[in-house]
Amino acid sequence: MQEKTKQKNSRSFYNVCIILPSLFFLMTTCNTGREIYFFTSFHEPADEGLRLLYSYDGYHWTALDTVFLKPEVGKQKVMRDPSCVRGPDGTFHLVWTSSWRDDLGFGYASSKDLINWSEQKFIPVMAFDSLTVNVWAPELYYEEESREFFIIWASTIPYKFEKGIEEEKNNHRIYYTTTRDFKIFKPTKLFFDPGLSVIDAVIVKRGKEDYILVLKDNTRPNRNLKVAFSDSPDGPWNDISGAFTGFLTEGPAVVKPADEWLIYYDAYGDHTYRAAKTCDFIHFSDVTKEINIPEGHKHGTIFTANRKILRQLKKFCRN
Numbered sequence: 076m077q078e079k080t081k082q083k084n085s086r087s088f089y090n091v092c093i094i095l096p097s098l099f100f101l102m103t104t105c106n107t108g109r110e111i112y113f114f115t116s117f118h119e120p121a122d123e124g125l126r127l128l129y130s131y132d133g134y135h136w137t138a139l140d141t142v143f144l145k146p147e148v149g150k151q152k153v154m155r156d157p158s159c160v161r162g163p164d165g166t167f168h169l170v171w172t173s174s175w176r177d178d179l180g181f182g183y184a185s186s187k188d189l190i191n192w193s194e195q196k197f198i199p200v201m202a203f204d205s206l207t208v209n210v211w212a213p214e215l216y217y218e219e220e221s222r223e224f225f226i227i228w229a230s231t232i233p234y235k236f237e238k239g240i241e242e243e244k245n246n247h248r249i250y251y252t253t254t255r256d257f258k259i260f261k262p263t264k265l266f267f268d269p270g271l272s273v274i275d276a277v278i279v280k281r282g283k284e285d286y287i288l289v290l291k292d293n294t295r296p297n298r299n300l301k302v303a304f305s306d307s308p309d310g311p312w313n314d315i316s317g318a319f320t321g322f323l324t325e326g327p328a329v330v331k332p333a334d335e336w337l338i339y340y341d342a343y344g345d346h347t348y349r350a351a352k353t354c355d356f357i358h359f360s361d362v363t364k365e366i367n368i369p370e371g372h373k374h375g376t377i378f379t380a381n382r383k384i385l386r387q388l389k390k391f392c393r394n
Contacts, residue, residue: 115375133332149173156212229274326374
């Protein structure tokens with residue numbers, strides 16, 4: 076009897092040793108297989124078009140070595156600061172800076188697979204004021220509660236705001252519009268006026284009635300990244316922080332691969348790409364040594380898609 080019990084316990088122990096590692100492997104594989112991180116990108120001088128990086132963990136990135144969409148709209152027909160978000164129906168929506176200056180809008184296109192794109196459109200969001208100098212870095216954010224897409228960007232309208240330390244053609248403020256279908260857009264409104272030149276703003280939803288705005292203070296002495304807080308995605312934005320990055324930094328992209336947030340940014344002053352980590356948007360730590368970004372990458376936004384999309388993209392790159 077004791078011998079049979081011993082054999083049974085031995086078999087049970089053996090089964091546990093075999094099954095548990097297998098279950099752990101399957102759980103890990105399933106977890107990493109659901110959604111993959113993608114990072115929109117471009118290469119200077121920004122005339123080639125949309126590039127993409129992908130990552131399984133949000134830290135280590137691989138470039139898909141091709142151009143997926145060549146810019147065709149705007150006076151200068153460039154594609155800078157591409158921002159992509161996936162809508163509730165699975166459609167990917169993309170907006171981008173289409174000209175450095177002397178244009179009143181930005182580019183837009185959509186896709187189901189990031190390979191086949193709709194006809195490009197020019198969205199003239201600043202047409203109401205022909206004095207507008209530029210439309211920079213349109214950024215997409217989808218608000219689930221209102222089922223609206225927010226588009227925010229930086230523009231300069233000379234002499235519209237009180238003179239600060241910036242010259243009039245560099246005195247930016249953040250504007251926005253919303254849409255549900257990218258056909259009808261609500262009238263453009265002022266989104267954020269902190270009393271100084273500001274660009275490269277990104278909306279982050281931290282929780283219900285809890286939003287963060289990551290932004291670049293674009294005044295000459297600063298040119299660094301800060302955050303502000305609100306209980307609504309359209310503001311008002313309060314309690315602007317001190318800088319959490321160094322001089323000559325811009326283009327934040329935010330992702331939460333685990334329990335903490337990563338803020339990627341372009342440290343263009345020293346030609347590097349860096350990242351900060353935070354759990355509360357009050358305390359930040361430099362985690363640049365923990366990330367891996369391909370050379371030549373310029374800033375965009377981070378979104379997710381499934382493995383099927385990645386397989387299709389890789390196949391497209393090989394053809």
